[in-house]
Amino acid sequence: MxxxxxxxxxxxxxxxxLNAAVVTFEDVDLGSNKYMEPAVQDQTATYDWSSGNVAYFSYDYTWWGSYSSWQGFKVSKDTDTSTKDYTNQYSSITGSGAGGSSQYGIFYAVSSNMTLDSSTGAATTDMSIMSFEEEVQISSIDLANTTYSYYSMLEGDGYAASPITGSDYYMNLIIYGIDANGDVSDMITWSMGSGEKISDSWETVDLSSLGGVIALGFAIETNYTSDYTQYGSGICANYPVYVAFDNIAYNVPExxxxxxxxxxxxxxxxxxxxxxxx
Structure with a gap:
């Protein structure tokens, strides 16, 4: 006995x-492109992709007739740290992935029709979801601002008249853990920028408190917004809602x-x- x-x-x-693993995005073939581009430029579509055959992402591409837009997750290897406007959507502020790697992810949220919390004055974008092939114990993720978001917060621009530095404004990335029942287990908030500091490097963020997850939800919140309800766009973020991410670390039982x-x-x-x- x-x-x-x-x-x-x-x-x-x-x-x-547990078996430790990391999604690095180095296995995603971008060919000669600096970042993911749609197969057909003038056709609205959703593009699904994966990294390591364990983590699954997508982005929505919309063709408006004379211009396009997108939302969701892409992979980039862009190195442009000097162009400060919307033409530079796909570069991290460091010009590389975490630890100097070549490729990394870019998350872009829809900046219009955000959900406003009247008690705090902060508005949150809709959640975009990435999933795993099985339940994993999530460990950490590396995060960085994009060049575009960084300089908008630092200096202001045509959409954001006020720099974030020295103000009461802030912008955060929220990462939600989604369990096997499809419920949100917990959430982690990472500060992209505030009146005290704007992140200018890759930072490793501990996600272990999210526990066992089958997916992660990404959203951005900010208290610097404009109300364009009369134009059909609702509450909109003034700073660009982009984040670079890399090295999603997780564990699975052997x-x-x-x-x-x-x-x-x-x-x-x-x-x-x-x-x-x-």
């Missing part, structure tokens, strides 16, 4: 035996761990039944 109980304890301790778990459960049931019959 003692040996069986010890085996049970060892099996459950194997729950801590196959041997599952075998130990099932074996431990069988032992536990056998021990329980024998005690009941004694």
């Amino acid at each position: 003692k040996n069986k109980i010890m085996a049970l304890g060892l099996a459950f301790s194997a729950l801590c035996s 196959p041997s761990t599952y075998a130990l778990i099932f074996g431990a459960l069988a032992i536990a049931i056998a021990v329980f039944r024998r005690r009941k019959s004694a």
